[in-house]
Amino acid sequence: MCLAVPARVIEMRDDLLGLVELGGVVREVSFMLLPDARVGDYVLLHAGYALQKMDTAEAEETLRLLVEMVEAAGTEG
Amino acid sequence: MRYVQEFRDRAAAQGLALAIGRIASRPVNLMEVCGTHTVSIFRHGIRGLLPPPVAMLSGPGCPVCVTTNADIDKAIALAQQPGVILATFGDMMKVPGSYQSLQQAKADRCDVRVVYSPRDAVRLAAANGQRPLIFFAVGFETTAPTIAASVLEAERLGLANFYVFSVHKLVPPAMRALLDSGEVRIDGFICPGHVSVVIGSQPYEFIAREYGVPCVISGFEPVDILQGVEMLLRQIAVGRAEVEIQYSRGVRPEGNPLARKAMYRVFQEADAGWRGLGVIPGSGLKLRPEYARFDAEAAFAVRPPPTKEHKGCICGEILRGVKTPPECPIFGSGCTPESPVGPCMVSSEGTCAGWYQYGSR
Numbered sequence: 001m002c003l004a005v006p007a008r009v010i011e012m013r014d015d016l017l018g019l020v021e022l023g024g025v026v027r028e029v030s031f032m033l034l035p036d037a038r039v040g041d042y043v044l045l046h047a048g049y050a051l052q053k054m055d056t057a058e059a060e061e062t063l064r065l066l067v068e069m070v071e072a073a074g075t076e077g
Numbered sequence: 078m079r080y081v082q083e084f085r086d087r088a089a090a091q092g093l094a095l096a097i098g099r100i101a102s103r104p105v106n107l108m109e110v111c112g113t114h115t116v117s118i119f120r121h122g123i124r125g126l127l128p129p130p131v132a133m134l135s136g137p138g139c140p141v142c143v144t145t146n147a148d149i150d151k152a153i154a155l156a157q158q159p160g161v162i163l164a165t166f167g168d169m170m171k172v173p174g175s176y177q178s179l180q181q182a183k184a185d186r187c188d189v190r191v192v193y194s195p196r197d198a199v200r201l202a203a204a205n206g207q208r209p210l211i212f213f214a215v216g217f218e219t220t221a222p223t224i225a226a227s228v229l230e231a232e233r234l235g236l237a238n239f240y241v242f243s244v245h246k247l248v249p250p251a252m253r254a255l256l257d258s259g260e261v262r263i264d265g266f267i268c269p270g271h272v273s274v275v276i277g278s279q280p281y282e283f284i285a286r287e288y289g290v291p292c293v294i295s296g297f298e299p300v301d302i303l304q305g306v307e308m309l310l311r312q313i314a315v316g317r318a319e320v321e322i323q324y325s326r327g328v329r330p331e332g333n334p335l336a337r338k339a340m341y342r343v344f345q346e347a348d349a350g351w352r353g354l355g356v357i358p359g360s361g362l363k364l365r366p367e368y369a370r371f372d373a374e375a376a377f378a379v380r381p382p383p384t385k386e387h388k389g390c391i392c393g394e395i396l397r398g399v400k401t402p403p404e405c406p407i408f409g410s411g412c413t414p415e416s417p418v419g420p421c422m423v424s425s426e427g428t429c430a431g432w433y434q435y436g437s438r
Contacts, residue, residue, distance in 0.1 A: 001112060001113075001139065001140045001141060001166065001168055001215070001216055001217075001219075001220065001424075001426060002111060002112070002113055002140075002216070002217055002219040002220065002269060002270075002271040002272060003113050003271070004219065004271045004274065004327075005081075006079065006080045006081065008079075030196060030226065032226045032229075032230075032339070033222055033223070033226055033333065033335055033336040033339060034333070034335070034336075035335070042079065042080060044271070044274060044327055046219055046220065046223060046271065047166075047193065047194045047195060047216075047220055047223040048193060048194025048195070048196045048197070048223065049194070049196075049222070049223045049226060051219070051222070051223075051271070051274050051275065051333060051336060052274045052327055052328075052329070052333055054080055054326050054327060055325065055326050055327070055329075056080075056326070058325040058326040059080050059083075059326035061325075062304075062323075062325060062326060063083055063084075066086075066089045066092070066093075066300065066304070067089070069092060069093070069096060070088055070089050070091075070092030070093075071092075
């Protein structure tokens with residue numbers, strides 16, 4: 001039930017409503033709980049509300065560490 | 078989809094499984110406390126990738142499953158009040174209460190609507206001004222702020238017919254109850270990623286500090302979960318117990334303070350009954366006195382019939398991680414996804430449903 005999916009913000013309006021794009025589908029969401037989101041951000045959506053910005057630098061860092069680890073595992077194994 | 082596909086990478090998953098195999102020295106029980114993790118673990122066959130010493134247990138992580146028969150019965154009694162529209166999330170519809178489910182109540186002419194967002198419920202209330210709209214609010218800390226936001230929206234719109242029946246629950250008190258019961262040994266927790274988006278890492282600190290049990294807040298893709306397991310095993314190997322965040326792209330240590338502020342502006346902590354765990358102090362959310370006029374329980378005095386439990390069903394023990402579905406006498410025979418008896422088979426995030434669909438691995 002606590003599913004939340006990353007969607008890209010494509011429009012922000014003054015009334016804290018906006019549009020996001022997710023797998024080609026555009027839907028309206030509330031930014032009441034995440035008012036500092038900006039167009040272009042990836043945000044986690046839950047039940048019609050944006051809950052958090054995806055930290056893309058953190059995502060890249062996690063992936064970079066994974067690649068290192070997998071390479072290390074390959075050479076050791 | 079960006080930030081999804083990369084975390085399903087097969088080579089990364091296999092590399093992690095290798096690394097896990099190397100550090101898994103003694104038998105450990107790791108528990109996930111989130112239905113979305115449970116589903117992902119089954120769907121991606123993660124149990125099959127883990128070496129035998131590492132056992133994954135499913136805890137009370139599905140809000141639908143932990144909702145008691147008494148609360149479902151009350152929701153049905155509210156739906157039976159004259160003129161009432163009862164709205165809820167789709168997951169709740171098929172869960173059997175003592176006598177029937179909301180879906181059966183709907184077939185019996187109750188006006189029950191499924192909504193995707195509580196904002197839809199506010200819109201329904203605005204469009205049906207003469208009729209009470211009751212939102213049956215189920216969910217953990219991920220969902221409660223969205224319900225709080227909808228109450229604030231109804232207040233702003235001056236809606237006098239919008240009500241909430243809140244059976245919201247908080248995850249950390251249930252984790253404490255599980256540890257206190259001592260029924261099952263837990264060597265590490267995979268903490269719920271999207272609950273933590275809201276609450277951050279601090280609310281789990283007591284688990285590491287007081288119980289010496291390591292915690293890792295993980296994302297939901299297979300690579301996330303495997304990395305969470307690997308991080309837990311690293312802690313266990315050196316006798317460390319800390320709260321770490323694997324899902325750092327979504328979870329900040331401080332969570333989302335604004336979402337928590339909205340949640341605690343509208344709700345306050347209260348004791349709550351959990352299926353399988355009983356009443357846990359301070360583990361629920363009820364409307365604050367300032368928002369009592371939105372409280373369906375205050376506005377409608379309903380007296381549902383006495384509750385009864387489903388014969389043979391061991392969902393309670395499954396939710397505590399004490400038993401697995403194949404140990405249930407009715408699993409797969411008297412209780413299947415087509416004709417479910419207990420909520421763990423009804424809910425798509427239920428442990429029994431996952432076990433039935435994907436098998437033990």
